[in-house]
Amino acid sequence: MDPESFAQLLTPPGWALLDGLPPYDEGTAMHLGEALRAQGLDPGLVAAALTQSRLRARATSKFGEFASSMLFTPDGLEQATRLSVAVRHARRYLDAGLSYVADLGCGIGGDAMALAGLELRVLAVEADEMTAAIATVNLRQLPEAEVRHGDAFEADLSGVDGIWADPARRTSAGARLRDLRSYSPSVERLLALRESVPALGLKLGPAIAHGDVPDDAHAQWVSVDGTVLEADLWFGPLAPEGPGRSALVVTGDDAAVLAQEGTPSSPVVTAPSGPVAEYLYEPDGAVIRAGLVADLARDLDGHLLDPRIAYVTTSLAHPTPFAHGFRVLDEFAFSLKRLRAYLRERDVGTLEIKKRGTAVVPEQLRSQLQLRGRASATVALTRIGGAPRVLVLERLGRDG
Numbered sequence: 001m002d003p004e005s006f007a008q009l010l011t012p013p014g015w016a017l018l019d020g021l022p023p024y025d026e027g028t029a030m031h032l033g034e035a036l037r038a039q040g041l042d043p044g045l046v047a048a049a050l051t052q053s054r055l056r057a058r059a060t061s062k063f064g065e066f067a068s069s070m071l072f073t074p075d076g077l078e079q080a081t082r083l084s085v086a087v088r089h090a091r092r093y094l095d096a097g098l099s100y101v102a103d104l105g106c107g108i109g110g111d112a113m114a115l116a117g118l119e120l121r122v123l124a125v126e127a128d129e130m131t132a133a134i135a136t137v138n139l140r141q142l143p144e145a146e147v148r149h150g151d152a153f154e155a156d157l158s159g160v161d162g163i164w165a166d167p168a169r170r171t172s173a174g175a176r177l178r179d180l181r182s183y184s185p186s187v188e189r190l191l192a193l194r195e196s197v198p199a200l201g202l203k204l205g206p207a208i209a210h211g212d213v214p215d216d217a218h219a220q221w222v223s224v225d226g227t228v229l230e231a232d233l234w235f236g237p238l239a240p241e242g243p244g245r246s247a248l249v250v251t252g253d254d255a256a257v258l259a260q261e262g263t264p265s266s267p268v269v270t271a272p273s274g275p276v277a278e279y280l281y282e283p284d285g286a287v288i289r290a291g292l293v294a295d296l297a298r299d300l301d302g303h304l305l306d307p308r309i310a311y312v313t314t315s316l317a318h319p320t321p322f323a324h325g326f327r328v329l330d331e332f333a334f335s336l337k338r339l340r341a342y343l344r345e346r347d348v349g350t351l352e353i354k355k356r357g358t359a360v361v362p363e364q365l366r367s368q369l370q371l372r373g374r375a376s377a378t379v380a381l382t383r384i385g386g387a388p389r390v391l392v393l394e395r396l397g398r399d400g
């Protein structure tokens with residue numbers, strides 16, 4: 001979006017055009033654009049309005065009904081914290097009794113909205129000019145929030161008693177995902193701020209290495225509906241649980257925390273392993289990233305199938321928010337021929353393939369199996385003691 005079209009969008013006629021657009025539909029957007037230009041509207045403004053309409057539709061999954069009155073950039077939306085998670089961040093500041101929070105690198109304002117929505121005073125600082133303008137628009141109904149365009153480390157933080165930062169990763173390429181130096185604002189400089197403002201919260205990518213987490217942090221990996229979204233580092237009064245590692249697993253409206261005893265960089269303990277039992281549990285990704293599979297196995301009275309693979313097996317069913325549970329119906333050595341014969345005998349046409357510790361590509365395997373039956377089945381492909389095995393599974397309900 002060029003700055004001139006963006007400025008036009010913010011005028012009353014531009015805003016009226018955007019708000020008057022029908023719900024975004026990819027199939028008709030081009031015709032709509034042509035029709036609007038034919039009415040004499042500026043082509044740049046029409047393009048900007050249609051882009052916002054498309055981004056608002058996409059943003060509904062993160063911001064719900066608020067999306068329809070917000071503005072975005074594609075990157076800003078991609079990087080924004082979904083509101084349900086942002087509210088959880090914000091609640092830490094509220095619970096710690098803080099009143100004035102600086103959001104350093106506020107993006108389009110996802111986290112700042114949640115902080116100000118809980119009536120905390122917010123200083124939202126953003127280096128990118130257009131993104132800062134968009135945050136100003138998005139925070140317009142929250143008088144507690146002030147947006148400043150500028151560098152995070154040049155902002156006047158007088159009176160601020162809490163700091164939040166969700167630094168952007170400059171690249172999404174492979175190994176650098178783990179590298180703390182790839183973030184902007186700089187993680188090193190953000191961490192230094194806790195000397196003057198101990199209540200510091202940082203949102204980082206879930207690939208952060210345990211060894212990179214400062215000893216005084218509580219590091220919490222967060223998953224929402226099965227996807228690991230982030231690792232948050234909490235310091236000072238924002239970490240009442242004390243330094244360590246935990247997993248926050250959010251499923252729908254429910255949330256549960258599994259925490260370890262130890263420091264953030266304590267080595268990951270390996271659970272004991274043993275034979276396949278009646279049930280199989282697939283730990284949530286946040287539990288795995290936080291290095292808490294052994295804690296989960298202990299809580300479930302279970303053990304691993306293989307010391308290197310995060311499948312927990314138990315002889316009793318244990319309802320848990322931290323793993324998906326299955327009944328093990330069968331188990332045998334993997335061979336394509338044997339698996340195909342097994343599934344055909346049972347008239348299986350639809351196969352859910354789970355895998356851990358094996359290079360099998362589910363799509364390829366599915367086409368090699370050429371299943372045509374009417375029944376459905378779930379299998380887990382894994383290695384036990386180096387040998388490929390198949391476990392045939394039946395999914396347990398949330399209570400199983």
Ligand SMILES: C[S@@+](CC[C@H](N)C(=O)[O-])C[C@H]1O[C@@H](n2cnc3c(N)ncnc32)[C@H](O)[C@@H]1O
Nearest residue numbers: 079080081105107109110111127152166184185
């Ligand atoms: C991941 S985004 C923040 C998203 C935000 N938490 C949300 O929920 O919408 C990070 C932002 O930091 C900004 N940024 C990067 N370096 C900065 C700096 N030195 N000072 C201020 N902002 C900076 C980027 O422009 C980007 O918009």
